[in-house]
Structures are given as structure tokens and as C-alpha cells.
Amino acid sequence: MKCILWFAAACMAMVCTAALTAAERPNVLFLFSDDQRADTIAALGNTHLQTPNLDRLVRDGTTFTQAYCMGSNQGAVCVPSRAMLMSGRTLYRVQEQLKGQATWPESFASAGYRTFMTGKWHNGAPSALRAFQEAKAVFLGGMGDPDAIPVQDMSSAGQGGNRQFVNRRTVEKHCVELFADKAVEFVRAQKQSSQPWLCYVAFNAPHDPRKAPPAWHEQTNANKPPIPENFLPVHPFNNGEMTVRDEKLAPWPRTEPVIRQELADYYAAIMFMDSQIGRILESLRATGQDEKTIIVFSSDHGLAIGSHGLMGKQSLYDHSMHSPLILAGPGVPKGEKRAALCYLLDVYPTLGDLAGVNAPEGSEGLSLVPVLKGEEITRRQAIMTGYRKVQRAVRDDQWKLIVYPQVNKMQLYDLKSDPAETRDLAREPGHAEEIDRMRTLLEKLQKENGDTQVLRSEHPGPLEFDFGSQEAATKKGQDF
Structure with missing residues (x-):
């Protein structure tokens, strides 16, 4: 076809x-x-x-x-x-x-x-x-x-x-x-x-x-x-x-x-x-x-x-x-x-x-x-959108799901009521069905676009991040 x-x-x-x-x-x-x-x-x-x-x-x-x-x-x-x-x-x-x-x-x-x-x-x-x-x-x-x-x-x-x-x-x-x-x-x-x-x-x-x-x-x-x-x-x-x-x-x-x-x-x-x-x-x-x-x-x-x-x-x-x-x-x-x-x-x-x-x-x-x-x-x-091996997302005309495969984290946003993505609904009750639908859609688009990244890690890294351990901010660095 x-x-x-x-x-x-x-x-x-x-x-x-x-x-x-x-x-x-x-x-x-x-x-x-x-x-x-x-x-x-x-x-x-x-x-x-x-x-x-x-x-x-x-x-x-x-x-x-x-x-x-x-x-x-x-x-x-x-x-x-x-x-x-x-x-x-x-x-x-x-x-x-x-x-x-x-x-x-x-x-x-x-x-x-x-x-x-x-x-x-x-x-x-x-x-x-x-x-x-x-x-x-x-x-x-x-x-x-x-x-x-x-x-x-x-x-x-x-x-x-x-x-x-x-x-x-x-x-x-x-x-x-x-x-x-x-x-x-x-x-x-x-x-x-x-x-x-x-x-x-x-x-x-x-x-x-x-x-x-x-x-x-x-x-x-x-x-x-x-x-x-x-x-x-x-x-x-x-x-x-x-x-x-x-x-x-x-x-x-x-x-x-x-x-x-x-x-x-x-x-x-x-x-x-x-x-x-x-x-x-x-x-x-x-x-x-x-x-x-x-x-x-x-x-x-x-x-x-x-x-x-x-x-x-x-x-x-x-x-x-x-x-x-x-x-x-x-x-x-x-x-x-x-x-x-x-x-x-x-x-x-x-x-x-x-x-x-x-x-x-x-x-x-x-x-x-x-x-x-x-x-x-x-x-x-x-x-769908992707960033390296650490982030994947999918959106339709209303919903957006972001998945972080290395830390097993997900975010769900209703873009019609929250276009600035300020309220993560993933952990609020009543959205499990929407999450499952969007995850299935993401996997479908991954397959269609040749993306082989799995969406969940068997050995996830920590969700927390210690900014205090980082070096002082600098404006020097790679050519981005």
C-alpha cells in the first residue's frame, strides 16, 4: 500500500x-x-x-x-x-x-x-x-x-x-x-x-x-x-x-x-x-x-x-x-x-x-x-520528538507525553488547558488510560521512524540531581 x-x-x-x-x-x-x-x-x-x-x-x-x-x-x-x-x-x-x-x-x-x-x-x-x-x-x-x-x-x-x-x-x-x-x-x-x-x-x-x-x-x-x-x-x-x-x-x-x-x-x-x-x-x-x-x-x-x-x-x-x-x-x-x-x-x-x-x-x-x-x-x-537516549515525547492535538527512559519518569500535559506545560498530570488520579494510549502511540511512531530506544530501563538512574556538586557556570564550552 x-x-x-x-x-x-x-x-x-x-x-x-x-x-x-x-x-x-x-x-x-x-x-x-x-x-x-x-x-x-x-x-x-x-x-x-x-x-x-x-x-x-x-x-x-x-x-x-x-x-x-x-x-x-x-x-x-x-x-x-x-x-x-x-x-x-x-x-x-x-x-x-x-x-x-x-x-x-x-x-x-x-x-x-x-x-x-x-x-x-x-x-x-x-x-x-x-x-x-x-x-x-x-x-x-x-x-x-x-x-x-x-x-x-x-x-x-x-x-x-x-x-x-x-x-x-x-x-x-x-x-x-x-x-x-x-x-x-x-x-x-x-x-x-x-x-x-x-x-x-x-x-x-x-x-x-x-x-x-x-x-x-x-x-x-x-x-x-x-x-x-x-x-x-x-x-x-x-x-x-x-x-x-x-x-x-x-x-x-x-x-x-x-x-x-x-x-x-x-x-x-x-x-x-x-x-x-x-x-x-x-x-x-x-x-x-x-x-x-x-x-x-x-x-x-x-x-x-x-x-x-x-x-x-x-x-x-x-x-x-x-x-x-x-x-x-x-x-x-x-x-x-x-x-x-x-x-x-x-x-x-x-x-x-x-x-x-x-x-x-x-x-x-x-x-x-x-x-x-x-x-x-x-x-x-x-x-514524536526525541533527544539522545534520555528523552522521548509524543503529542497529538491535545495531549503530550514525555518519557525519560534512563530514570523511568513520565510527564503528561493537557496542552489545550496548559500550553506552557506547568501542570504534570502523570501522577494525578484519573489519567492512567491517557498515559497508556499516548505511550502506545509513541511506540508506534518510534517504529515508523526507525527509533529503537526502549522507553523503560531495568536499571534506572537516580531522579535527583545535585546542582551543588557542579562546577561554576561558565560561558565557555562546546560549539553548540
């Missing part, structure tokens, strides 16, 4: 591709941030920061309010997240450096698109050289001082058609502004071209060190954001990843002044990035390409910053796995919100459907076009 469905989908994609000429295909501008929570856009309800350009995309497009990173098998969650995005493969089938795995930008190039990227690439230089035809100011890494990171350009195809990275240098300005510069240059250069294009702009904001030009910090420091609704001084039990680098960005126990300052810096970085996104969007309008360009804004995953006593993205709470996702442009309804459950790996299949581009081999993503058209409410009835 699966083979029949796949064959039918492939035939439909080929028909769609054949039906669109190069001139009819929309351009694609993909704007991707780094470590940005889904609740950090003013138009979506956050009154503590200003994001006028993202707000405009919300008004002009459709927001998917339940988009998720599928998880990670390492602390640098952005590595598998970006690999899944580019390949359409799920967490337990993707190769993090994309070795031997085809990417969606390659498929767009095969369909006649000119493909370009600028910004962060954390999946190895070889895959970037293969995925895109052109690139300027590429940061081949995970994090660094935005005023001093190294960047490189992609050379034109040399003898034998091989490209390489050249002109390695330290950025001469804040890298978010530099990435916007390169995107603007590319967009302007396409004004007279009839060839459709794909421009991928991967900002490394608001990833720490959360640094923006001084005026932006002055603005957020003047009225620091409040602590999150689900703030805790410490996480209440051992989740299996209590002292990863991100968790050392603030001392234990977390305090209100520290978290408010971290959020102020985080919001300053987002607001500055929003201003640079505005420059790119203006270049589209100024060159008359806005009406034929699909714009995507998303992020690789979220971040805790005090929520549940955590700082990083190495957990399966909503604040860490939930990503913003906005689409705008031809074929996309304006001012709409869709609560369809989806993964980030569904984004490129959606663009492929809108542009008539066939999926690369191995892509498992589902196009969200039927949801955009109102033909379906959701393509997925439930989604």
Missing part, C-alpha cells in the same frame, strides 16, 4: 513539474534564524518586543502554529535539525553531515532554479558545496562572536565543475547585517532574470552570545521582559542532560534578574535581525519581485531561557522543540493561522509542491499545501 501511495505521489509531482515553465515558477526566499522560540514574534502575541517585519509576514501570509524540530542525537540540536530540513529525512534516518543524501536545494537546481545561500551552515563544507550553486559569506560553524566570526565564499565551478570555499576572512561588521547584505545583493541581481531562484539566508541570531548593536540592547534593557510563565529556579529532576554547555550559561538556581537580562539580550538580537530581514524584504519590493516570491521564515528549534529551570534547547518541552513557521507569497492565504501538526522537514516538500519541484530521493516530509488550501486540517495526527 505504501508503495502505491508513493508512486501516486511521485506521478502527481511529475505532472506538477511538467505543468510549470521556468517563468511560471515562483522564487523562494528562505529566512532561517537560530535558537528562536516560537513565542518571540509580536504579531503572534508577544508584547515585550517589536518585530515589524516578521509581523508583516504574519499579516501577509499563513502562520503554522504547531511546527516542530523532531529532536537531536547530540547537544548541538541545530545540526540534525538543519540536516532534516535540507533532506526531508527524519531524525533516525538523516545523516547529520548529509553524506550520500540528496538535498532539496539540489532538486530545485535540477528543476531550473538558481540556488544561493548565505549565513550559517553547520553540516560540513562538502554538503554545502553540493547543495547550492552559489554562496557568499558562509559561516561554517555553530556559534561565535557575531562581530568576529570567520566567513567564506563559494568559488565558481572550476575545471571539472568542482566548487570550493575561498576567501576566508573575519567579518567586517555584525554578521547578521553582512548576511542581509549578501541576500540583498543576490535579490537585486535577479531583477532582469527570467530564471526562478532559491535564496537561503541562515542567520546565527539569536544564538548566544546574544549580541546586537548597542542601540538594540539599550532598548530592551530599558524595559526588561518578564520571566516566562513556566519559570523555575531549577529543573525538578534529572532529565539526562542537566549540565550540557547551554545549561552553564546561567548559575543554579536560576534567578529572576539573571533570566530577565538573558531575555533582554535575546530580544535585542531578535529585533536587530528583524530589522535586517526588513532590508531583504524591501529589496524584493524595490525590484518588483515580491509578487512572484514565496517567503519562508522559520528557526531550527526553540530555547528555554529560564523555562522549567533550563537554559538550552536540549529538552522536549514546547519552548525548546517548537519553532516559528510563516509562509507568504503566491499560493499562500493571507492573515491565516493553521494549527496543523508538522515538522520542519515538511517545509521544503511544501515549497516543492508550490513550485513544481520533485522531491529528492529519501525525502519523508509531507507537503502542507492541502492544509494551506483548506482541504485538510492536518497532515499528521501526532508527532
Whole structure:
């Protein structure tokens, strides 16, 4: 049956591709941030920061309010997240450096698109050289001082058609502004071209060190954001990843002044990035390409910053796995919100459907076009997430179960009444049937997605965690 469905989908994609000429295909501008929570856009309800350009995309497009990173098998969650995005493969089938795995930008190039990227690439230089035809100011890494990171350009195809990275240098300005510069240059250069294009702009904001030009910090420091609704001084039990680098960005126990300052810096970085996104969007309008360009804004995953006593993205709470996702442009309804459950790996299949581009081999993503058209409410009835061997979660349109296999702990949340996940119902009476149903659903999705992690340990570790025994918090550490 699966083979029949796949064959039918492939035939439909080929028909769609054949039906669109190069001139009819929309351009694609993909704007991707780094470590940005889904609740950090003013138009979506956050009154503590200003994001006028993202707000405009919300008004002009459709927001998917339940988009998720599928998880990670390492602390640098952005590595598998970006690999899944580019390949359409799920967490337990993707190769993090994309070795031997085809990417969606390659498929767009095969369909006649000119493909370009600028910004962060954390999946190895070889895959970037293969995925895109052109690139300027590429940061081949995970994090660094935005005023001093190294960047490189992609050379034109040399003898034998091989490209390489050249002109390695330290950025001469804040890298978010530099990435916007390169995107603007590319967009302007396409004004007279009839060839459709794909421009991928991967900002490394608001990833720490959360640094923006001084005026932006002055603005957020003047009225620091409040602590999150689900703030805790410490996480209440051992989740299996209590002292990863991100968790050392603030001392234990977390305090209100520290978290408010971290959020102020985080919001300053987002607001500055929003201003640079505005420059790119203006270049589209100024060159008359806005009406034929699909714009995507998303992020690789979220971040805790005090929520549940955590700082990083190495957990399966909503604040860490939930990503913003906005689409705008031809074929996309304006001012709409869709609560369809989806993964980030569904984004490129959606663009492929809108542009008539066939999926690369191995892509498992589902196009969200039927949801955009109102033909379906959701393509997925439930989604699972995973983090290393220590956490697994599943959610449907109401319930969420988180399992900690190494300590035999479970949490159950009713997301309709408690979206901030503040009340664990797992130990309250009357929920055994719901827990059993969600656990069965999780095991089903694990099997479908190739995840072999057992959900209970015969020799569980301790639930308690002694923060007093940890070294002093430090901002030095691995490249996450």
C-alpha cells in the first residue's frame, strides 16, 4: 500500500513539474534564524518586543502554529535539525553531515532554479558545496562572536565543475547585517532574470552570545521582559542532560534578574535581525519581485531561557522543540493561522509542491499545501520528538507525553488547558488510560521512524540531581 501511495505521489509531482515553465515558477526566499522560540514574534502575541517585519509576514501570509524540530542525537540540536530540513529525512534516518543524501536545494537546481545561500551552515563544507550553486559569506560553524566570526565564499565551478570555499576572512561588521547584505545583493541581481531562484539566508541570531548593536540592547534593557510563565529556579529532576554547555550559561538556581537580562539580550538580537530581514524584504519590493516570491521564515528549534529551570534547547518541552513557521507569497492565504501538526522537514516538500519541484530521493516530509488550501486540517495526527537516549515525547492535538527512559519518569500535559506545560498530570488520579494510549502511540511512531530506544530501563538512574556538586557556570564550552 505504501508503495502505491508513493508512486501516486511521485506521478502527481511529475505532472506538477511538467505543468510549470521556468517563468511560471515562483522564487523562494528562505529566512532561517537560530535558537528562536516560537513565542518571540509580536504579531503572534508577544508584547515585550517589536518585530515589524516578521509581523508583516504574519499579516501577509499563513502562520503554522504547531511546527516542530523532531529532536537531536547530540547537544548541538541545530545540526540534525538543519540536516532534516535540507533532506526531508527524519531524525533516525538523516545523516547529520548529509553524506550520500540528496538535498532539496539540489532538486530545485535540477528543476531550473538558481540556488544561493548565505549565513550559517553547520553540516560540513562538502554538503554545502553540493547543495547550492552559489554562496557568499558562509559561516561554517555553530556559534561565535557575531562581530568576529570567520566567513567564506563559494568559488565558481572550476575545471571539472568542482566548487570550493575561498576567501576566508573575519567579518567586517555584525554578521547578521553582512548576511542581509549578501541576500540583498543576490535579490537585486535577479531583477532582469527570467530564471526562478532559491535564496537561503541562515542567520546565527539569536544564538548566544546574544549580541546586537548597542542601540538594540539599550532598548530592551530599558524595559526588561518578564520571566516566562513556566519559570523555575531549577529543573525538578534529572532529565539526562542537566549540565550540557547551554545549561552553564546561567548559575543554579536560576534567578529572576539573571533570566530577565538573558531575555533582554535575546530580544535585542531578535529585533536587530528583524530589522535586517526588513532590508531583504524591501529589496524584493524595490525590484518588483515580491509578487512572484514565496517567503519562508522559520528557526531550527526553540530555547528555554529560564523555562522549567533550563537554559538550552536540549529538552522536549514546547519552548525548546517548537519553532516559528510563516509562509507568504503566491499560493499562500493571507492573515491565516493553521494549527496543523508538522515538522520542519515538511517545509521544503511544501515549497516543492508550490513550485513544481520533485522531491529528492529519501525525502519523508509531507507537503502542507492541502492544509494551506483548506482541504485538510492536518497532515499528521501526532508527532514524536526525541533527544539522545534520555528523552522521548509524543503529542497529538491535545495531549503530550514525555518519557525519560534512563530514570523511568513520565510527564503528561493537557496542552489545550496548559500550553506552557506547568501542570504534570502523570501522577494525578484519573489519567492512567491517557498515559497508556499516548505511550502506545509513541511506540508506534518510534517504529515508523526507525527509533529503537526502549522507553523503560531495568536499571534506572537516580531522579535527583545535585546542582551543588557542579562546577561554576561558565560561558565557555562546546560549539553548540
